[in-house]
Every structure is written in structure tokens, then in C-alpha cells.
Amino acid sequence: MKYSKYITSAAGLLGMGALLVACSPAPVQESGYAFATPETQAMQDDDFSNPAFMWVDTGEEQWSTVDGEAGKSCESCHDDPSSMKGISTKYPKYSKDDKKLRTVQHQINNCRTEQMKAKAWKWESDNMLGMTAFVKNQSRGMPLNVAIDGDAAPFYEKGKEFYFQRRGGMDMACKNCHIDYPGMKIRANVLSNGMPNGFPTYRLKWQKIGSLHRRFRGCNKNIRAQPYKQGSDEYTNLELFITDRAKGVAVETPSVRM
Numbered sequence: 203m204k205y206s207k208y209i210t211s212a213a214g215l216l217g218m219g220a221l222l223v224a225c226s227p228a229p230v231q232e233s234g235y236a237f238a239t240p241e242t243q244a245m246q247d248d249d250f251s252n253p254a255f256m257w258v259d260t261g262e263e264q265w266s267t268v269d270g271e272a273g274k275s276c277e278s279c280h281d282d283p284s285s286m287k288g289i290s291t292k293y294p295k296y297s298k299d300d301k302k303l304r305t306v307q308h309q310i311n312n313c314r315t316e317q318m319k320a321k322a323w324k325w326e327s328d329n330m331l332g333m334t335a336f337v338k339n340q341s342r343g344m345p346l347n348v349a350i351d352g353d354a355a356p357f358y359e360k361g362k363e364f365y366f367q368r369r370g371g372m373d374m375a376c377k378n379c380h381i382d383y384p385g386m387k388i389r390a391n392v393l394s395n396g397m398p399n400g401f402p403t404y405r406l407k408w409q410k411i412g413s414l415h416r417r418f419r420g421c422n423k424n425i426r427a428q429p430y431k432q433g434s435d436e437y438t439n440l441e442l443f444i445t446d447r448a449k450g451v452a453v454e455t456p457s458v459r460m
């Protein structure tokens with residue numbers, strides 16, 4: 203009871219009104235799909251009505267587009283896009299070269315700058331969102347399964363610390379919403395477990411596809427906490443932590459959310 207009062211005042215501060223309705227608690231580690239409205243689910247279920255596929259198509263086009271001084275495309279080295287099958291389930295992944303984690307986006311840009319001698323793509327650009335969605339879509343239906351041991355362990359620990367750290371004007375941690383209250387309704391939104399399995403996702407609110415780190419920024423801003431940059435170490439470590447929380451949850455990229 204104490205906690206629901208807390209959340210209600212938090213929601214009030216957010217200008218969301220005190221329209222919190224307690225539903226039956228959902229089991230942990232369920233895809234955000236399970237909390238979505240039937241309309242959003244239907245949009246995601248049909249690739250032809252899922253607007254995110256406009257970006258997947260961009261990615262597919264880029265796959266075989268030659269760019270950069272080396273005169274290569276992704277296809278020159280990786281052949282068929284099916285070679286990307288499974289990639290989404292094991293990223294973020296430790297890189298010996300970088301001595302830190304790489305997300306799929308970091309890896310794509312590494313191939314662009316090092317292998318293709320082409321310019322890096324901006325994180326939230328249509329090309330990067332498109333290629334990330336296209337690559338991750340090859341793993342659709344496969345269970346997430348990142349490595350958090352060995353070299354990845356210290357980065358996992360940092361991500362975990364971030365997740366449980368209260369911050370911002372509302373002094374809340376990710377955990378306070380996504381572990382404590384899945385199933386609770388905040389206006390039109392039903393709180394989910396905050397899973398990464400559908401990203402990049404098409405958000406009706408954004409009217410376009412967006413990255414997981416964009417979503418992190420939004421969640422940080424909603425509690426009046428400092429957002430970090432897309433691709434930053436902070437958000438990359440956080441991505442590893444939540445991807446491990448989502449262990450076994452199937453890749454849905456590209457999902458549709460409110």
C-alpha cells in the first residue's frame with residue numbers, strides 16, 4: 203500500500219494524473235508484447251501493417267549498397283543476411299579490441315569505419331535504425347542469451363548498479379517501476395518488465411522507429427534524471443544487464459509499442 207501511494211504521487215508529479223489501477227501482477231520476464239493493447243499487438247503481428255518494416259526495408263537495401271573507400275557492402279563479406287541469424291541474442295558482447303562492450307550498433311559502425319572505410323552512422327539515423335532492425339530481425343523468435351561472465355562481468359555489474367540506483371528529481375530506480383510494478387496502469391500505459399527484445403521498436407508516440415537507448419533516455423527524463431547519450435558506456439552496460447534479465451525471452455524486432 204505504501205508503495206502504491208508512492209507511485210501515485212510520482213505519477214502525479216509526472217503530470218500523468220493519479221490514474222493508477224492495480225491489475226493482477228504479471229509474471230516476471232515477459233515481453234512488453236504481453237502488456238500491449240490488442241490494437242498494438244495486431245499491428246506487430248502482421249509485417250505488412252507494422253510500420254517499422256519501412257526501416258527494415260531500408261536496412262535490407264543498405265545491406266548490399268557499396269559505400270566507403272574500400273568499395274564494399276555488408277554483403278561483400280557477410281553474404282546472405284541469414285548469416286546474421288542469432289546475432290541479436292548475444293549482444294551486447296565484450297570486444298577485445300575495444301576492451302569494453304559492443305552493442306549491435308557499435309559493431310555495425312565498427313564494420314563501416316574499419317572494414318568499409320565508410321563514415322559511421324549516427325545512432326538514431328534512419329540508416330542505423332534500419333540496419334539494426336534488419337540485422338536483429340534475422341534472429342526473430344530466438345531466445346536472448348547474453349554472456350555476463352569472464353570479460354563481460356565487470357560491465358554487467360556496472361549495468362546492474364545503474365538499474366538499482368535511485369536517481370533524479372523523483373529519486374527512482376528502473377527497478378521501482380519495471381520489477382516492482384509490472385501490470386500497473388499509468389494512464390494508457392501498462393507497466394511492463396522493461397524488456398529489450400523488441401528494439402528498435404516502432405512507437406506510436408514517436409511516430410517512428412527508435413532505439414533502446416532512446417527509450418532509456420525517455421525513462422530517465424520521466425523521473426527527472428540526467429539522460430545519457432545513446433551508445434554511451436552507461437547505457438551499453440545497462441543494456442547488457444536488462445538483456446540478461448530477459449534471458450530466454452524471444453527476439454521480436456521490430457516490435458510496435460505505444
Ligand code: HEC
Pocket residue numbers: 265274275276277278279280286289306309310312313314317318333337
Ligand atoms: C570487409 C569485410 C566486412 C564488411 C564490408 C562488413 N563486415 Fe561485418 N564483420 C567483418 C569481420 C571480419 C567481422 C568479425 C570480426 C570483428 O569483430 O570485427 C565482422 C563482424 C560483424 C558482426 C558481428 C558478428 C558476430 O558474430 O558477432 C556484425 C553484426 C556485422 N559484422 C555486421 C556488418 C554490417 C551490417 C555490415 C555493413 C554495414 C558489415 N558488417 C560490413 C567483416 C566485414
Ligand code: HEC
Pocket residue numbers: 212233234235237365374375376377378379380388391392393394395396397398400403417418421422424425440444459
Ligand atoms: C516511473 C516509472 C519508470 C521508471 C523509473 C523507468 N521506466 Fe521504463 N518504462 C516506463 C513506462 C510507463 C514504459 C512504457 C510501458 C512499459 O513497457 O513498461 C516504459 C518502457 C520501458 C522499456 C520498453 C519496453 C518495451 O517492451 O518496449 C524499457 C526497455 C524500459 N522502460 C527500461 C527502463 C530502464 C532501463 C529504466 C531505468 C533507467 C526505466 N525503464 C525506468 C516507466 C518507467
